[in-house]
Amino acid sequence: MILLSFDIEEFDMPFEYGKDIAFADQIAISRAGTIAILDLLDKHQVKATFFCTVTFAENIPDLINRITETGHELASHGYYHSDFKPEHLLQSKLKLEELSGKEITGYRMARMMPVDEQEIEKAGYTYNTSINPTYLPGRYNNFNISRTFFTKENVLQIPASVSPLVRFPLFWLSFHNLPLSIYKFLVSWTYKKDRYLNVYFHPWEFTDLDDFERFGFPAYVRKNTGVKMVERMDNLISWMKSKNYPFGTFQNFIETITAK
Template sequence: MILLSFDIEEFDMPFEYGKTISFEDQLSVSTEGTLRILALLKQHQVKATFYCTANYALNKPDIIAEIVKDGHEIASHGYYHSDFKVEHLRQSKEALENLTSQKVTGYRMARMMPVDEKEIYAAGYMYNSSINPTYLPGRYNNLHRPRTWFYQDQVLQLPSSVTPFVRFPLFWLTFHNLPMVLIKWMCQQTYRKDGYLNLYFHPWEFTDLDQPARFNFPGYVVKNSGEAFVKRINNLIIWGKSKNYIFATTQEFIQKNNK
């Protein structure tokens, strides 16, 4: 299975690069990208998982309703993207369940940061997808963690996919900066080894990020953003379907593997 997932949050990344952005603009950028994602998924009749912050969802209930209407899974991305308290685990789950009238079983910590699995379990989640099992200076050092899914403290852990050789991350920045032919080759090698791919992106990647005065992002972030990124993910989906790979929500994958 190919598990496409999208982290919907208030777009606060410009703050990391010394820029300010109003809350209204944060919501607007994320919404613009989400609508492009939904159109692309609908075009290919593909289902995915959307990890949403409660803060975004409560301010954009119409977008959440559209995601649910299209048959996608809603999971939690915390209450706020730049603030975390343990009580947010349960609070975000409850807020999303109230909005969607569906059970929320999955969690992903903002920026893939560590989180206490015992607290994840206590808050009522079935799975956690908050591990990038690779080494990235200044961000992750998870070479000691399992590369594929495993259980910890009664919670299923679903790390982001990395290649079986050298643990090269198949995450969002990879899809911006490497040639698609190389990306698809690495995805194929990983799929053959693991039997699935767990890929994550953000709606704001599907908007024009090459605005230095507004965002101040480095070149490796803005490369192939906006329409170019829509085309890249479109290319990925067409390739996956040509290989007869099944696209599914994370919950569908877990149900299959828990049988």
């Protein structure tokens, strides 16, 4: 199963590069990108999971309705994107359930940072997908963690997909920077080995990020954003469908693995 997921959040990433961005602009940019994603998913009639912060959800009630009413899954990405306290785990779950009218069963920590699994269980989540089981200098050092799903503290852990053997990450930055043919080869290899694929993206990738003075992003972040990102994702989904890979939400995936 293809687990497409999108971390929809207030667009605060420019702060990491020493740039200021108004809150209204953070919401507007992520809103535009979320609409582009939903339009693509509608076009291809595939379902995905949206990990949303409460801060963003409160500012896009119409899109929260669109996500849930069109059969996508809403999950928690925390209360705020750049602030975390353990109590936010339960608070974000309850608030997103209030805003959406849907049960929230999954969690992904902002920036895929570590999170206490006991706290995840106490907050009532079924699954956690906050692990990138690879090595990236200054960000992740997770070669000791399973590449594929496992259970810890009674919570199902579903790491982001990395290739077999060398554990090359298949997340958003790889998608931007690799030739599409190579990315597809890695996807095929990983899917054949694991029988599922868990890859994640963000709404702001689907907007134009080329203004270095405004955002401060290096070339490897800016590459293939905006219209190019929409075209590449359109191509990827079309190719996956041509391979007869099934798409589903994390909740769909959990149903299939627990039924075995």
